[in-house]
Amino acid sequence: MKRVKGKEWDVAESTLISKINQERRLMYYFEALNGMQTFIRFSPEWFTYIQKNQEIIRGWLQYNIIIYLQKRNPSVPGIADKLYPPKERKLEKVKKYWKLLLAIYPICEIYGNVQLSEDNISIDHFVPWSYVAHDEFWNLHPTTRSINSSKSNSLPDWNIYFPQLAKLEFLSYETMWKYDALHGEFEKCATEHLNDNSVRRKIYREGQDFTQFCGALEDILQPVYQSARNCGFENWIYKKVKDDNESNNILL
Known part of the structure; x- marks a missing residue:
């Protein structure tokens, strides 16, 4: 004044x-x-x-x-x-992609080794959405609704679950390059769920073996995971008590 x-x-x-x-x-x-x-x-x-x-x-x-x-x-x-979170997260294209993959190969989710079906599939953020606040394809994978709910906003144990995630994602990657229909669904997902072309080229370029693909995925995912750990997100392990029924799994 x-x-x-x-x-x-x-x-x-x-x-x-x-x-x-x-x-x-x-x-x-x-x-x-x-x-x-x-x-x-x-x-x-x-x-x-x-x-x-x-x-x-x-x-x-x-x-x-x-x-x-x-x-x-x-x-x-x-x-x-x-x-100002979105009212709903639109993951229908990702779910459609994994459902099509299910029609080609039987798939078990990575936490409880539960076989997936069109009826029980749910899309999980490996590093919780509450930390990353995005729906990037490399952080999404299928599990069941009940396991997804149990995991909530926790971080899955890296040493236990990243190797399983890498195997599942590599199966997806190989199959996507083998089947045109699945590749078409991948491209639809990419328009909304792969927003960095350098990341897309690094992880999803054609012709990689498992070691190359796993290394590329880890390079992108691990720093995000560690940052979430540093911010206090809790480590999470899902232990299966019985082999034959998802409802017999418990959270430790």
């Missing part, structure tokens, strides 16, 4: 109010300045402006909140999506 500088703030409240209220084009003016009992009077022009432009102002506030939080949490991805 041009009229109030330095020690001029250290004056009686009535004097300070008088000086502040001499400023032109303020958003509001003081009626009384007394801590929590302070009263202000909005300028009619500003009141009208805020009413007419509240969506723009709200967007500006949300943007600055996101910038503030991201600067102070540099290792946490997707803060904007976490503050």
Whole structure:
């Protein structure tokens, strides 16, 4: 404020109010300045402006909140999506892809070795969505609805489950390059679930053997996984008690 500088703030409240209220084009003016009992009077022009432009102002506030939080949490991805999450995550194309693969080969999910079917399939984020805040294809794989629910927002034990994930994803990769119909479904998934072309080329380029594919997948997934661990996401192990029934699996 041009009229109030330095020690001029250290004056009686009535004097300070008088000086502040001499400023032109303020958003509001003081009626009384007394801590929590302070009263202000909005300028009619500003009141009208805020009413007419509240969506723009709200967007500006949300943007600055996101910038503030991201600067102070540099290792946490997707803060904007976490503050304003989508009402639903659209994974139908991914589910359709895996259902088509099921029609070609029988598949067991990676946590409880439960055989999948069209009726029990559910798409899981290996590193939880609540951390990554995205639906990238390389972090998605099929499991059952009940196991997915049990896993919730936990991190599956890397040493136990990443090797199983790599085997399943390599089966998907090999089959995708072998069958045109499955490759077509992969391309549909890629339009929404592979948003980085360099990652797509690294993991899904044609002609890789298992070692190459597994190494590429690990290079992309492991840093994200470790970052989630560093942020406090809990390690999770799913132990199967009996072999013949998914309902006999328990969470440790």
